[in-house]
Amino acid sequence: MARTWPLHNRLFTAPFQQSFNKAGLTQSILEVDLLAFEHGTKHQQAAVVDGLIRSLGTGFVVTTSDLPSDLLDEAYGLLERFFALEPACKQQFHRPEAHGQTGYTGRLVETAAGESLADWKEMLNWAEPLPEAHPLRLRFPLQYPNQLLPEIVVPGITTVLETFHRAIADLQRRVLRVIATGLGAHADFFDDVVKDAPTLTRAIHYPPMSQAPAGGHVWAAAHGDINLITALPRATAPGLQVAIEGQWVDAIAPEGQVLLNSGLMLERISNGRIPTGWHRVVAADSWSDARLSVVQFCHPKPSTILTPLASCMDAQHPQRFAGVMAADALEEVLYQINLMA
Secondary structure (H helix, E strand, C coil), rough: CCCHHHHHHCCCCHHHHHHHHHCCCCCCCCCCCHHHHCCCCCCHHHHHHHHHHHHHHHHHEEECCCCCCCHHHHHHHHHHHHHHHHHHHHHHCCCCHCCCCCCEEECCCCCCCCCCCCCCCCCEEEEEECCCHHHHHHCCCCHHCCCCCCCCCCCCHHHHHHHHHHHHHHHHHHHHHHHHHHCCCCHHHHHHCCCCCCCEEEEEHHHHEEHCCCCCCCCEECCCCCEEEEEEECCCCEEEEEEECCCECCCCCCEEEEEEEEHHHHHHCCCCCCCCCEEEEECCCCCCCCCEEEEEEEHHHHCCCEECCCHHHHHCCCCCHHHHHHHHHHHHHHCCCCCCC
């Protein structure tokens, strides 16, 4: 039986709570119960909507998740095998023409917008393929490349990663129904927006900082994501920090829960009501090992015109953003972060 949202109305985790207290922050990242929205009473549903929208005022929210923990563990095990391979072996799964939308991206490539130093990380990317004759794939080939996963060197990895992708994509679609309701739109508003969209799952391996070249590289410099929302299940090590009221706060997704952050596209659609969640990944001075995480970027269809909802505008909140096609917004960011260089 689902617990009601008020029982979850607390800060993220004990370490997160301590960071808030030490910093004297007033905004809170809340944990909401997605099942209470889907199966609860009208009062419980309203409480979930209110809590989620308030939490996203920070750019972040934590939700319960029915993602099987053994699926996540299996994915991490296979991904560790891949990233442990020799660089030349991994590089055969790199496709320059995909611009980071599938396959392998090596170390010191992606660079946060406005930064001069590349991130100290490497990545494996995958998505749900569309039929070759699908009109979206024909019109937007950059966002729908032929998928490339390292099945030949890590047998079984394709099935596991595709299963993981579908499970997280379903979770994000369900969360977007809560967001749509909170923004004054129909709960189904985002359903068509994300149908057949190029939602991208990314495994990110952060090598030990002791191996990084000199000069001040970090695992991932401060940035905001371009997409609607991003799901971040638990990683294999600490390092994620989120920006709250101008201060960096450590964040660790608990077992059975997922941290989500809002992206630039959702900020546009909400007319700024939901800001972009800024975050970074840095290794603590006491941490000497690698880190592995799997995240998913929930995108709209590339043909979507990102313009503020009428329900998010009034005399006190005039329209802040002009409409822009999602494909154009994504390609501009891919260029800025050195994936289209």
